[in-house]
Amino acid sequence: MNSRAKRLILPLGGALAVTGMIGASLSGTAQATAADPDVKSTTLTSSGNAKAIAGYWTASKLKSAKTYLSDSTVSAKLNKTGAARAAADGKPGVVAPTGEGGKSAGRSRNVNLPITVGKVFFVDNKGQERWCSGSSVQSKFRNLVATAGHCVYDTDTNKPFSNFVFIPGYYQGKAPWGIYVGAKVNTHDDFTVYEDYDYDYAFVNVYNGIKQTGVKEVTASQYAATKGFKYTEDKEISKAEYEAGIEKYGEAGPYWKKLADPKVETVGKPADAQKYIEEYVKDGRNGVKLTAVEVVESAYKAAPTGLDNHAKFERFSDDKGRxxxxxxxxxxxxxxxADGDFLGKLEATKDANGNEIAWYKTRFFIKKWVKTTVKEHYFYTRFFVIVMSDAGRLGDNVGGQGFSWNQKLGKKVFTFGYPTSAHLDGDKPYSGHTQKWCYGKTGAAPVVPAYKAEEHQAIKCAFTPGASGGPFLLQYKNSKRTGYLNGVVSLTVDSDKNGRYDRVTTPYFNGETYDIYKYAANLWTGQLPR
Structure with missing residues (x-):
């Protein structure tokens, strides 16, 4: 059954529209273009944001991310009436792989694991870091990743997930060949519009890899000049540490203070305030000191300049920018x-799809003259930058699997991925930190009406969720660690309803899949800014 035929159950506005759609489905597998209605090509982020997104994925975030379980598991009976009807829509074809035979992601039960396979990481619409499996695949510009559509595109919000990256050869929080930030995702329109899991695949163009070579603490001026991923930490310190810091770095340095209770009574500005301003700020003088009170932005903008009470306190405020x-x-x-404990301004920069990619704060303080007995809190701001380097193109570093379509069922394939969740009966055989594999013969998959999955193929495999997006590989050569992509894990299935996952399914790769792949395989992502 083709995608157009399944659409006949939807209100399309008359017989002429239906006839036109049926006719379109019978055409050959012409090269996809931007005008092809089947191709849904969506920008993930610009090259200018790539380093910030790569920097976002620290080792701790990679380890703490959760597998994406939504729309990936099902219990479905496999029988003659409930078997999927996967079938070719034209002649079979293949695209040869490019390999890095001397490199390996390790061995597992005498199988050389491919370094093309890794994890895709992203942030879901609730702000939770998530991951699935994925694989590098051959393309003209060596910049293409194949994974499940539901691991890139959120059909609930109708937009891609944010902060998408691919890490080939991922192992326990490590990115040995770099982090590859998603530039553009290419899917079948039936998946993004109709949530049809017969098209639950995605081809993601990525930028050159970025390697995180460390975290470096820098000065305030170095921090301001850095364009990559960076962050600050405010540490509360003692009065003695504050005084030593002010003496060394002066008013433009990273040391600051504020009143413990902003409601304390003020005193008048001393007559010699201008002459002894540093002394009044540091320790106080003659029983009086100058301190800072945090206020909201509007109050700060309305405040006058000068040394009087309630005047702007520029040295402690973020006057030079967020x-x-x-x-x-x-x-x-x-x-x-939300609790009224932070009065500053918070901002988040978003990419073209409205996904947050960078975060900022701006704080505002005014002056307040008080008695020296009033309690204050003292702080030191530390500045950090993530040191990064350009790792080069994905395919040059790890190679790319070949591609195949319209292949007969009954062929033996390997599938690779990072299963992690427990079986339905509670048994948890996988950690999700290391790559695993299954081997079997492709056959009919259960029909799953909830996901419109009517044309899947499957192999017997005990993978649990976490493997979603991992490749089905025909003719996998152990010595070269390459084969031909013939599917991506879409659903993990308990087909006999005994509480154990026993099959993984993939959409059948036909001529329409090849069109989407071919379109994506010819897209260039450009250079990363220096």
Whole structure:
């Protein structure tokens, strides 16, 4: 059954529209173009954001990310009336792989694991870091990743997930060949519009890889000049540490303070305030000191300049612009702001799809003259940058699997991925930190009406969720670690309903799949900015 035929159950506005769609489905597998209605090509992020997104995925985030379970598991009976009807729509074909035979992601039960396979990481619409499996695949510009459509595109919000990256050869939080940030995702329109899992595949063009070579603490001026991923941390310190810091770095340095209780009574500005301003700020003088009170942006803008009470306190405020922070600090400050404990301004930069990719804070303070007995809190701001380098093109580093379509069922394939979840009966044989494999003969998959999955093929395999997006590879050569992509894991299935997953399924790769692949395989992602 082709995609157009399944659409006949939907209100299309008359017989002429239906006839036109049926006719379109019988055409050959011409090369896809931007005008081809089957191709849904969506920008993920610009090259200017790539380093920031790569920097976002620290080792701790990679390890703590959760597998994406949504729309990936099902219990479905496999029988003659419930078997999928996967079938070719034309002649079979293949595209040869490019390999890096001297490199390996390790061995597992005498199988050389391909370094083309890894994890795709992304942030879902609730802000949770997630992951699936994926694989590098051959393309003209060596920049293409294949995975499941539901691991890139959120059909609930009708837009891609944010902060998408691919890490080939992923192993326990490590990215040995770099982090590849998604530039553009190419899917079949039936998946993005109709949520049809017979088209649950995606081909993602990625930018050159980025290697994180470390985290470096820098000065405030170096931090301001850095364009890549960076963040700050505010650490509360003692009064003695604050005084030593002010003495060394002066008013433009990273040391600052604020009143413990902003409601304390003020005193008048001393007559010698201008002459002894540093002394008043540091320790106080004659029982009086100058301190800072945090206020909202509108109050700060309305405040006068000068040394009087309630005047702007520029040295402690972020007058020179917003300060980049980590997403963790941003989330924490959002909660504090909701409780009225943070009065500054919070901002998040978004990409073309409305996904957050960078986070900032701006704080505002005014002057307040108080008695020296009033309690204050003291802080030191630390500045960090993620040191990165260009790792080059994906295919040059790890190779790319070949591609095949319109292949007969009954062929033996390997599938690779990172299963992690427990079986339905609670048994948990996988960790999700290391790559695993299955081997079997392709056959009919259960029909799953909930996902419109009517044309899947499957192999017997005990993978659990986490393997979604991993490749089905025909003619996999153990010595070269390459084969021909013939599917991507879409659903993990308990076909006999005994509480154990026993099959993984993939959409059948036909001529329409080849059209989407061919379109994506000819897209260039450009150079990363220096």
């Amino acid at each position: 300060v980049a922070i980590s997403q963790e600090e941003y989330r924490d400050l959002v909660k504090q702001k």
